[in-house]
Amino acid sequence: MEECRHKKTLRGEDEKKLIINRLSRIEGQLAGIKRMVEKDTYCNDILIQLSAAQNSLKSLSNHMLEQHLYTCVSEDIEKGNIEVIDELIGLFKRFNK
Template sequence: MEEKKVCPGCCHKTKDRPEKEYKDLMNRLSRIEGQVRGVRRMVEEGAYCPDILIQVSAVNAALNSFNKVLLANHIRTCVADDIRDGKDETIDELVTTLQKLMR
C-alpha cells in the first residue's frame, strides 16, 4: 500500500484503498449516519428514553463493527507490509491504537 503525506510537514498518513474496501466502509458509515439521524429525530419527537437508548446501543454496535473491519484491513495490509519491510515502529503504532480503542 502506498502511503503519502497529506501536506508538507504533516504527520498524518493516507492510504489508497481498493474500491471494494472503500465502498464497504462508506456503506457502513452511511448506515451509521442514518441511524444517528434517526436517534436525533427520536429526541426531537420526544421518544421514550429506553427506546432512544436501545437505538443508541445499535449505533454503538455499528461503530464497533466498523472499527473491527477497519482494524482487520489495517493489520492485513499496512501493518503486515510494514513488518515485512522491517518497519518495527508500526507495531508500537498498532499497540497505541489498540490501547486507545479499548478505553
C-alpha cells in the first residue's frame, strides 16, 4: 500500500516492481521503434508500434492516477487538505490535452 509523505510517495515493493516492469516494457518498445527507424521500416509499421507504446504509457498513467486517488488524495482530503483538489484538477487537465 502506498503512503504519501510531503510530496513523496512511499510505495510497497510489489507496486514498485509492477511500475518498474511496465516501464521496462515501454523502454523495450521504444528501443524497438528506434531500431525500426534505423532500418528504414515502413512508416505504417512504425506508427502501429508508436500507437502501442502510447497505449502502454496511457495505461500506466491511468494505473498511477488510480493509486494516487486511493492513497494520497484520499489521505489529504481526510486530513482536511482541500488544496489537493486543485492539484487533482491540474492532473485531469493534463490528462485531457
